[in-house]
């Protein structure tokens with residue numbers, strides 16, 4: 001019986017089990033999960049979402065407080081262009097997360113980081129450069145350039161001594177986006193080491209329209225990308241992502257020319273996931289009709305989440321002086337406008353229906369972003385006597401992808417008391 005373990009992903013001289021755990025912000029793909037993925041021989045991603053807040057949580061820095069203190073007195077202004085990030089803090093927080101994870105790494109797998117272009121942080125170019133350099137300084141094995149169009153990202157790190165040896169991947173949702181990216185790689189004389197093709201069923205933000213995501217499918221886009229790379233004489237591994245729920249789903253894609261798969265949703269409910277238990281149980285309990293693609297993210301990109309996410313329909317005050325990760329290059333965020341409008345209508349009870357304060361809500365784990373297959377998570381574990389679902393370990397899920405056949409899912413071993 002064919003299983004994913006019969007394949008290997010080769011990136012340069014390194015060979016991996018062809019399972020990539022995708023970056024899940026904010027710190028849902030924790031260092032603990034990433035270390036497990038690497039120990040088991042696969043690749044797993046840290047995420048750069050709210051990087052300064054994550055550093056404060058783990059490494060006793062106080063980057064968020066410093067920023068908040070500096071800008072507190074300006075918080076009545078709607079134009080937030082004053083609230084610039086300290087670039088050294090951004091770089092250092094990224095370095096700390098990566099270096100501390102790399103220090104603990106065991107096994108032959110890879111510790112990668114997912115860096116998002118759409119985290120514009122009031123200064124898109126330089127804050128991205130700080131995150132790229134912080135990752136490289138921290139010794140990361142690989143960088144996946146995700147969430148946005150990374151046209152200038154390679155140029156931002158070309159002077160770093162590790163630029164030619166770190167593994168670099170690009171995440172795209174179309175051949176068109178890949179073509180644009182490859183065009184720019186000519187300037188730095190370096191092609192990506194892998195391409196992740198993210199389809200319409202993925203979690204997080206989507207690279208498709210709110211009205212037309214249903215008309216696309218992962219396999220078709222992946223085959224187009226493979227064919228295009230062949231035409232260009234480029235031998236670059238292609239890694240599909242989005243809706244790959246079982247090892248057998250993965251094997252089907254491998255048979256069509258994939259070199260590995262990137263997966264995330266199955267790992268949201270792992271013991272090592274950063275989601276609080278309440279959110280994990282909500283993911284398990286979800287039915288198909290509870291999952292929606294909406295436009296509440298102020299980035300303007302559609303995002304998939306559970307309909308009962310606590311962030312939807314609340315009206316908290318914008319908090320850009322402390323966080324401000326989605327402020328555009330002009331110090332603007334669409335949530336600020338939505339909040340002001342809602343406040344003008346009803347100052348006593350502010351309810352913002354169309355947008356959410358993404359930074360604050362994601363930091364509090366109130367934005368329950370998820371993949372389209374979330375409603376199947378309940379079939380991957382045991383229901384316990386108290387009515388809750390058992391959290392499998394990262395190892396349980398990884399090995400299920402690796403060894404399962406015939407679309408079977410191996411349930412985790414029940415805890416002793418059961």
Ligand SMILES: Cc1cc2nc3c(=O)[nH]c(=O)nc-3n(C[C@H](O)[C@H](O)[C@H](O)COP(=O)(O)O)c2cc1C
Nearest residue numbers: 022023024025146202203204242243263264265371
């Ligand atoms: C909870 C969650 C958070 C995510 N966060 C990010 C992120 O911060 N950046 C990113 O590029 N992709 C993010 N993704 C997308 C995943 O990395 C991955 O490519 C995709 O979800 C794989 O599809 P699957 O979830 O159906 O397995 C996220 C996905 C989930 C489920």
